[in-house]
Amino acid sequence: MTKPIYVINGPNLNRLGLREPEIYGTTTLADVEKMCRAAAGSNPVEFRQSNSEAQIIDWVHEAIDKGGGIIINPAAFTFVSIAILDSLKMFPGPIIELHITNIHKREPIYHNSLVSKVATGVMAGFGAEGYPLAMRAILTMVAAKAK
Ligand code: DHK
Numbered sequence: 558m559t560k561p562i563y564v565i566n567g568p569n570l571n572r573l574g575l576r577e578p579e580i581y582g583t584t585t586l587a588d589v590e591k592m593c594r595a596a597a598g599s600n601p602v603e604f605r606q607s608n609s610e611a612q613i614i615d616w617v618h619e620a621i622d623k624g625g626g627i628i629i630n631p632a633a634f635t636f637v638s639i640a641i642l643d644s645l646k647m648f649p650g651p652i653i654e655l656h657i658t659n660i661h662k663r664e665p666i667y668h669n670s671l672v673s674k675v676a677t678g679v680m681a682g683f684g685a686e687g688y689p690l691a692m693r694a695i696l697t698m699v700a701a702k703a704k
Contacts, residue, residue, distance in 0.1 A: 560625030560650075561601035562695055564593050564688070565616050567632030568608040573657075573685075581657050584685035593628075596689035600625075600696055610634055610641065617644040624648075626695040628688070630655045635670045642671045651698040653691045656681040 566586065569576055574585035590604045603624070605616050613634065620627050627648055634641050635656070645652055652675060659682030660667040673679050677698065680687045 559600055560623060560699075561603045562597060562626045562628065562692065562699075563616065563620040563624045564590075564602060564604045564692075565613055565620075565627060565629045565631075566606035567613060567630060567634050570630060570632055571606050571608065582684050589685050589688050592685065592689045593692050596692035597696065602692075610638055614640055614644045617641070617648060621647050621649070624650065625699045626651045626653070628653045628655055628691045628695055629672065630657070631672055635660075635672050636667065637671070639671060642675060645672065645675045651677040651695055651702070653677060653695050654679045655687050655691050657684055657687060658682060 570586055573581055573589065574583050586606055593604060594602050607613055607616070613631065617627065627645070627650070629645070629652065631638065631641055654670065654672045654676035660670070661681065678694065680691050683690055
C-alpha cells in the first residue's frame with residue numbers, strides 16, 4: 558500500500574490568488590492542489606490547509622502514522638512555532654519545507670525558519686510551481702528510502 562504524501566498549508570494560504578497577488582501570485586490553492594495531484598500521478602496525496610496551529614500539528618501526527626512524506630508550507634508559523642517543529646521531529650520520512658516566495662529576500666521577520674532545523678530540503682521562491690517540483694522531489698526521496 559503506497560503511503561500518501563501530505564501537503565500541509567498554513568495560515569492565510571486559503572486566500573492564495575487573492576492575497577497580495579503581487580507577492581504570492583494569482584494561482585489559487587485549489588489550482589495548487591490540482592498541480593500537486595498531477596505531479597503525484599498514482600501516488601495518493603492528502604492536501605490540507607488550516608489557519609490553526611493545533612490543526613496543523615494534528616495533521617502532522619496523522620502523517621506520522623499514515624504518511625510517506627510531508628510537504629509543508631507553514632506560512633507565518635514557520636518562524637514562531639516550536640510546537641510544529643516538535644511535531645515534525647517525530648516524522649520518520651522526508652520533509653520538504655516550501656515557501657512560495659523567497660523568504661530570504663523579504664523582510665527580516667521572514668528570515669529565520671524554525672522548520673528548516675528539521676526539514677530534509679527547503680524550497681523557496683519558485684511560486685506556485687514550487688509545489689509540483691516539491692512533489693516530484695519528495696516522491697524520489699521516498700522511493701530512494703524504500704530501496
Ligand atoms: C507564506 C506566508 O504566508 C508567509 O507568512 C511566509 C510564505 C511566506 C510563502 O512564501 O509561501 O513568510
